Amino acid sequence: MRHLLNPLDFSVEETGRLLDLAVDIEHHLPEYAHVCDGKKIATLFYEPSTRTRLSFEAAMLNLGGSVLGFSSAASSSAAKGESVADTIRMISCYADICAMRHPKEGAPLVASLHSSIPVINAGDGGHQHPTQTLTDLMTIRSLLGRLNHMTVGLCGDLKFGRTVHSLINALVRYGDVKFVLISPPELRIPEYIREDVLLANHVEFEEVDNLDEAMPDLDILYMTRVQRERFFNEEDYIRLKDCYILDKAKMKLAKENMFVLHPLPRVNEISVEVDDDPRAAYFRQVQYGVYVRMALIMTLLEVEKSC
Ligand code: CP
Numbered sequence: 001m002r003h004l005l006n007p008l009d010f011s012v013e014e015t016g017r018l019l020d021l022a023v024d025i026e027h028h029l030p031e032y033a034h035v036c037d038g039k040k041i042a043t044l045f046y047e048p049s050t051r052t053r054l055s056f057e058a059a060m061l062n063l064g065g066s067v068l069g070f071s072s073a074a075s076s077s078a079a080k081g082e083s084v085a086d087t088i089r090m091i092s093c094y095a096d097i098c099a100m101r102h103p104k105e106g107a108p109l110v111a112s113l114h115s116s117i118p119v120i121n122a123g124d125g126g127h128q129h130p131t132q133t134l135t136d137l138m139t140i141r142s143l144l145g146r147l148n149h150m151t152v153g154l155c156g157d158l159k160f161g162r163t164v165h166s167l168i169n170a171l172v173r174y175g176d177v178k179f180v181l182i183s184p185p186e187l188r189i190p191e192y193i194r195e196d197v198l199l200a201n202h203v204e205f206e207e208v209d210n211l212d213e214a215m216p217d218l219d220i221l222y223m224t225r226v227q228r229e230r231f232f233n234e235e236d237y238i239r240l241k242d243c244y245i246l247d248k249a250k251m252k253l254a255k256e257n258m259f260v261l262h263p264l265p266r267v268n269e270i271s272v273e274v275d276d277d278p279r280a281a282y283f284r285q286v287q288y289g290v291y292v293r294m295a296l297i298m299t300l301l302e303v304e305k306s307c
Helices: 012-027 051-062 084-094 107-113 132-145 162-171 191-199 210-219 232-238 284-299
Strands: 040-045 066-070 097-102 119-124 152-157 177-182 205-208 220-223 260-261
Touching: 012 132, 012 205, 012 284, 040 084, 051 097, 051 132, 051 284, 084 097, 084 107, 084 191, 097 107, 097 191, 097 284, 107 119, 119 132, 132 162, 132 220, 132 260, 132 284, 152 260, 162 177, 162 191, 177 210, 205 210, 260 284
Parallel strands: 040 066, 040 097, 097 119, 152 177, 152 220, 177 205, 220 260
Antiparallel strands: none
């Protein structure tokens, strides 16, 4: 039995196979309508979510399975003090696979140690968000036709943004990816990403605070929201929340074939006037998230399309 806790839990080859399966699902959706008949996914969300929870549920429903779960800690027995370890033992009796989002880093790992069903990390604190990363990889591969030889700008809250940490972890495994890390000094990437991931893998990167100057070099611009829920004080959040706003004027500085991604939700960091730009790919990214999660459920449950 396998879990997905970290984007590196799948090798580059396994990730490639999963993305190939997601592309096949994209193009032959009806052929997958019954591959998970009789299977159930439990979505255990101790933190708010729209996309991740509902795309897991849509994915399982698209595969012919069923869904159960909770969407807040307050509506579960966590509110009465039940531990993650006990909760997963119960859920293992009710479902075949589960996706867990939790504010505490490492909670899905704890769950996996007490689980008899596959556990998927759907986001743990400011740590990792591996299924967003699979979504991002599918989006980049579909848009550019490759996952190497590119310059990726990551902009916004690089300190608390778990999608950024997971994406850097995943992309360093592909050749010739340069990162431009665009953030105010207070929101730079954590030391462990800089030291253990970028420097340890001899990856080219620069840390800058000016988005305009970075724009012309980028093949991908990955915008992120300033993560209000992870700040210790509201004053710092208010000071930093609008540090970058991508608008039409900034888009004029970018290459014609550059693409803008965002894990969403956005607050102010991408002006709605950018939505109609053909390079704005963040809503296409949401659709890819369903195909990738369908492929992931099939992979972890070891089910295949019948010929
Ligand atoms: N991208 C993402 O994780 O969105 P949600 O918080 O809505 O799940």
